[in-house]
Amino acid sequence: MRAFPILGAAFSIPMKINLKIKRFNPETDKKPHWETYTVEVEPTDRVLDALHEIKWNQDGTLALRRSCAHGVCGSDAMRINGRNMLACKVLIQNIAKDGDTVTVEPILGLPVIKDLIVDMEPFFAHYRAVMPYLVNNDPLPENGRERLQSPADRERYDDTTKCILCAACTTSCPSFWARGEYVGPAAIVQAHRFIFDSRDQAAQQRLEILSAQDGVWRCRTVFNCTEACPRGIQVTKAIGEVKEALRTGIIQ
Amino acid sequence: MLTPLITTARESLRYRGSGHVLWLLHRVTGLGVVIFLGTHIFGMSMATFNPPLHEAMLAVYKTPLFSLGEIVLAACLIFHAVNGTRIAILELRPALWDKQEVATRWSVIITLILLAPTIAIMAFKSISYYATHGLR
Structure with a gap:
């Protein structure tokens, strides 16, 4: 067969x-x-x-x-x-x-x-902690329609828009098992989705949250999250890019 | 405080994943090297503060059990160095994420390549030492 x-x-x-x-x-x-x-x-x-x-x-x-x-x-x-x-x-x-x-x-x-x-509440608390919403305080475009973005800019964070908040990644992470205060892969993926969005203006605030004691630096690059993600999100890569942004100060 | 520690330790052994096994080994070998380092610094400082104890420790080191321990230590060091390099590269170059599984395999292969002659040389030296000095 x-x-x-x-x-x-x-x-x-x-x-x-x-x-x-x-x-x-x-x-x-x-x-x-x-x-x-x-x-x-x-x-x-x-x-x-x-x-x-x-x-x-x-x-x-x-x-x-x-x-x-x-x-x-x-x-x-x-x-x-x-x-x-x-x-x-x-x-x-x-x-x-x-x-x-x-x-x-x-x-x-x-x-x-x-x-x-x-109980998913601790997981969602970490999700809320990274400001998972678009922040843009500029006045709306003249025509009153949406804020435009080039296809390349949209592509930049496409992978991390796929998250369905199932917690498979966060609960596969040894750092999270050992310390529940660690924001975990899913919250970092959500932060990544807005940090690298060209329309968003709160990247620095999110990076500050993620550079705190229980932020991205608790990641040990184990790759369990990437293997666990049912949506095939490149989780460890997203975390690595947030680390890179923190290290270099450049969001690209 | 202790419960998450025990849970983490137990469940870490039960979880399955390619990077996970190497992460576990990385932790264990790292711990082994740190324990050795502590003992080593203590032993060496005794050369100044308590020479008889230092001599006694050196004598204990020259037993088959510790010779074997030395080989295990070398294995820990080599694996930790090779695997640590893999982690550092993947962390500094996130774009290489899809090479992770290949990288885990290469970590093991390079460790074994470096380890084989190391074990051979160390074992040969230990055996010839005990052949001339006898077991104590």
Whole structure:
């Protein structure tokens, strides 16, 4: 079937996998524990489908967060087989064979509310800290329409506009695990998106925030964030460019 | 204070990623070198402040366990230097981000290339030392 992917999809053979899930119920548990479920899936199913199968047909107490279920909203970031990814974007055939065990646990570094749901508030607090909005105090253009920008200027920060705030990058970062006060990759990506926007005027303020004790310099260039990003954002590169701007004083 | 430390240490070992493994090794080897440096400075200062203790430490160093330790130390130093160079280059040249995975492989390859003759020379010297002086 490998040579005929379309045929393979049409006649895909169902397989059994074990899902080992880290569970935690704040009302009854002191510590999280592992529970294993066996589910029958299509190889082209996503991990989210397997989680749905458990929640809907096997154990309704399993708690997880997901909204759009198609890789856009960023609600279902979790650690699958030891790496952060979106449960709705990873196909089971790419991470497991028939009979394999897939581990699923909440993303690390944020307080677990229940099972796979974490408290995102500390993450969003870091997001807000870098002024993630356009600052421009000049009067509006004469014609009352938008502030213009060349395609090249728009291209400059295109990569960092893709962020969906799923927290997969920030919670893959050892610096963030060790110190929750570190703003983390996602907030730096958001800052990068405005620092390098030619229409924005608050780059210096953002750079000042990011050069503080818990700013960009806590980054150890581990590259976990780049590997974790479900949108393929070049996170470590963006952080490197912010560091470069701080080092040289030139935003280019 | 201690909980995040323990969590970080435990989960660092459980997380998967190509750069992650080298980051872990970088930390461990860095720690090893720092501990050695502290011991070394202490030992050397004893040459002035407490010569008998200094002599005793030198004698301990001339045992097989510490000879092995020296080789491990050399390995730590070489890996830390090579991998540190990789990190410095990637940090100073963010545009090279897509070479990260290749760079991790080269870090390991260069470390091994430098390490092989180092281990050979050190092991040969240690063995010939113990052959002439005997084990204590």
